[in-house]
Amino acid sequence: MSLASRPDIISFAGGMPGNELFPVEAIEELFRGLDTRSKRAAFQYGPTPGLPSLLESLGGFLERKGLPVKSNRLMITTGSQQALSILARAFVDPGDRVLTEYPCFIGAISAFRACGAEIIALPVDEEGIDIERLSEEVQRPDLAKFLYITPYFHNPAGMLYGTERKRQLIETLQGRDVPLIEDDAYGELWFSEEDRERLQPIKSIDPEGIDVCYIGSFSKILGPGLRLGWMLAPESIYEKCELIKQSADACSPSFSQVIADAFIRSGKIGPYIASVREEYKRRAACMSDALRRYLPDYVKWNEPRGGFYIWLTLPEGTDSAKILKLAIERGAVFVTGSTFDPDGTRNDTMRISYCNNTPEEINKGIPIIAAAIREICG
Amino acid sequence: MSLASRPDIISFAGGMPGNELFPVEAIEELFRGLDTRSKRAAFQYGPTPGLPSLLESLGGFLERKGLPVKSNRLMITTGSQQALSILARAFVDPGDRVLTEYPCFIGAISAFRACGAEIIALPVDEEGIDIERLSEEVQRPDLAKFLYITPYFHNPAGMLYGTERKRQLIETLQGRDVPLIEDDAYGELWFSEEDRERLQPIKSIDPEGIDVCYIGSFSKILGPGLRLGWMLAPESIYEKCELIKQSADACSPSFSQVIADAFIRSGKIGPYIASVREEYKRRAACMSDALRRYLPDYVKWNEPRGGFYIWLTLPEGTDSAKILKLAIERGAVFVTGSTFDPDGTRNDTMRISYCNNTPEEINKGIPIIAAAIREICG
Numbered sequence: 163m164s165l166a167s168r169p170d171i172i173s174f175a176g177g178m179p180g181n182e183l184f185p186v187e188a189i190e191e192l193f194r195g196l197d198t199r200s201k202r203a204a205f206q207y208g209p210t211p212g213l214p215s216l217l218e219s220l221g222g223f224l225e226r227k228g229l230p231v232k233s234n235r236l237m238i239t240t241g242s243q244q245a246l247s248i249l250a251r252a253f254v255d256p257g258d259r260v261l262t263e264y265p266c267f268i269g270a271i272s273a274f275r276a277c278g279a280e281i282i283a284l285p286v287d288e289e290g291i292d293i294e295r296l297s298e299e300v301q302r303p304d305l306a307k308f309l310y311i312t313p314y315f316h317n318p319a320g321m322l323y324g325t326e327r328k329r330q331l332i333e334t335l336q337g338r339d340v341p342l343i344e345d346d347a348y349g350e351l352w353f354s355e356e357d358r359e360r361l362q363p364i365k366s367i368d369p370e371g372i373d374v375c376y377i378g379s380f381s382k383i384l385g386p387g388l389r390l391g392w393m394l395a396p397e398s399i400y401e402k403c404e405l406i407k408q409s410a411d412a413c414s415p416s417f418s419q420v421i422a423d424a425f426i427r428s429g430k431i432g433p434y435i436a437s438v439r440e441e442y443k444r445r446a447a448c449m450s451d452a453l454r455r456y457l458p459d460y461v462k463w464n465e466p467r468g469g470f471y472i473w474l475t476l477p478e479g480t481d482s483a484k485i486l487k488l489a490i491e492r493g494a495v496f497v498t499g500s501t502f503d504p505d506g507t508r509n510d511t512m513r514i515s516y517c518n519n520t521p522e523e524i525n526k527g528i529p530i531i532a533a534a535i536r537e538i539c540g
Numbered sequence: 541m542s543l544a545s546r547p548d549i550i551s552f553a554g555g556m557p558g559n560e561l562f563p564v565e566a567i568e569e570l571f572r573g574l575d576t577r578s579k580r581a582a583f584q585y586g587p588t589p590g591l592p593s594l595l596e597s598l599g600g601f602l603e604r605k606g607l608p609v610k611s612n613r614l615m616i617t618t619g620s621q622q623a624l625s626i627l628a629r630a631f632v633d634p635g636d637r638v639l640t641e642y643p644c645f646i647g648a649i650s651a652f653r654a655c656g657a658e659i660i661a662l663p664v665d666e667e668g669i670d671i672e673r674l675s676e677e678v679q680r681p682d683l684a685k686f687l688y689i690t691p692y693f694h695n696p697a698g699m700l701y702g703t704e705r706k707r708q709l710i711e712t713l714q715g716r717d718v719p720l721i722e723d724d725a726y727g728e729l730w731f732s733e734e735d736r737e738r739l740q741p742i743k744s745i746d747p748e749g750i751d752v753c754y755i756g757s758f759s760k761i762l763g764p765g766l767r768l769g770w771m772l773a774p775e776s777i778y779e780k781c782e783l784i785k786q787s788a789d790a791c792s793p794s795f796s797q798v799i800a801d802a803f804i805r806s807g808k809i810g811p812y813i814a815s816v817r818e819e820y821k822r823r824a825a826c827m828s829d830a831l832r833r834y835l836p837d838y839v840k841w842n843e844p845r846g847g848f849y850i851w852l853t854l855p856e857g858t859d860s861a862k863i864l865k866l867a868i869e870r871g872a873v874f875v876t877g878s879t880f881d882p883d884g885t886r887n888d889t890m891r892i893s894y895c896n897n898t899p900e901e902i903n904k905g906i907p908i909i910a911a912a913i914r915e916i917c918g
Contacts, residue, residue: 178584178585179584181580181581181583181584182580184580184583184584186576186579186580186583189583190571190572190579193568194568198564201564201568202559202560202562202564203559203765204763204765205559205562205564205567205762205763205764205765205766206556206557206559206562206763206764206765207556207759207764207765208765240618240767240789240793241789241790243787243788243789243790244788244789247787247788247789251654269787269790272783272786272787273787275787276629276783276784276787276788381585384583385582385583385584385795386583386584386585386790386794387581387582387583387584387585387586387793387794387795387798388583388793388794388795389618389789389790389791389792389793389794389795405650405654406654408650409621409625409647409650409651409653409654410621410622410625410654410788411618411619411621411622411625411767411789412619412621412647412764412767413767414767415618415765415766415767415793415795415796416764416765416766416767417763417765417766417767417793417795417796417799418793418795418796420765421795
């Protein structure tokens, strides 16, 4: 990522919130106001599943989203990346099949692959995963260990699952003994009230005959530097995970947990999320204006409805690495599609993010990328 | 650990620093004094191996201990527990042998076992590991993947390796292709200047023909709640570890890293360590006085020279679980020896810690334990 931090290069590559958006002052003030007991607890070991106070406040936060906290077990993890790593270590042995989407979040690819998984990536369209392919895969006798999806403002594909597609997905999985990992890192960052229904987690329906592990993160609603995520899972899955969590890092950072707990309990988290939502919406609108203005018609892309990303599909057979090379020479960087392909081959796609850029940067950087596309694709 | 936190029970069970010793005010003041850029960096993702500024300041701290930072690679980990977990995941496959001490730090047992290791525990005496047994083990054709030791104020055995024993250990390992994990979590907590020479890490000698992975932690010199440790390892070992670190939690908490970096750079870490050293020394002296006064002669134990622990050896065949049961009924708790036995069998030993107790608690709790020992052992 050294290119992404070069000041002369405009980076649309990262998935990092804008540094200027973090609630630095609010957190400092909250920490200052804590009693000595809580401050000291921030320096001390905590229980492996998480500080009781945060488990309670986060549990309330998730219940208000409709999640079945009481009938499942909640664990605080060192980022949602650790939730993925723990689930993989608990259940995936070398050679086991894991179903993902294509494209797929790179952190999930690395967590599954670190356990020797064979990753089967099923394509997504603008409504969600390919149900026909999914249906074939879950009927195979050698059961996949998981289906991993990021249905809400997908990383990198940007899209939001449709309600009907989710219904079909549930129907396809029911009784098939393939647990679902539902990754909801970006769901709070919606741009329109209209999408609220589509954002309802599958876990909140808690459909019979599917073990759903719901994972989430404070990274996009407070700050990734705290390294705090969570996993809400049925008891049977949770149990095996707690042992692995203990051997992995004993407990998640108490300092971060005390801060996150205070942020929820103070009520500041709601207005904060509302404010970053608006800001990302502005950035997304600016970027989609620029794309409309500069991109050739043959490039397909999703109008952003939330989250951080826009996914560009280039004419078949294009090698986006060539576009990247040109763009870097001229001062802009993005991520090539092959990064999100578990097979590392398909490269006629690219991800650009708007989460960390000013309108000036967007209006300067997108023309550079558009020109590079025209030069390579004609 | 719920017993350990019951207010009516005096706990000598934990390995947690005293809550009242944490440098809460100093850290709050340091954080307040940081510039906006550093504060924001605390909320943001950092590079997988650690924030560059902390790698630099911690590197200096370790160089002042004589460690060969420049000819090795340094990685910040989410507690030293994660360093163990990463090393195990990088190199240990199911059925592989790993050599440890008996008794052995429980976190190491769980990290190795999570990877399917067969743990061979070699006994320690008051000078260190049994060299004859070690020599046999490293000459076996099925090479062990690691030798793991905690030579400096051992957890749980309390003792400090002798200089001669370290020399023998080095000689025994040289050219044998069994990498050494040297765990130095407690080395800063010495009680006497005289022991400084014995505290010289093996890694600082960097003996030829041995790959030494030196691991350490901020847990005992700042606070375990930050979840920050480190690993200093040769390039060849480090490389494989970085990939696993990335899949495990992407990076260690930036918030904690910014704090630790400020603590080192401000120069406050030195006087702080000196002050907790004195405090633990007082607690240790109080506990050894009480043990001398109350324990029957047939109980063997180490005079504490640093760290957190005293290890009691009871008459052969004693079941310390029976002693624990009696002691709990009467209001004191410790950890039975079998906890630290990879085979989970030998139980004629027990660990008591003084790190988290007032003199009043020690003088009330030790007589309870001594009476329970007399009742069971006669």
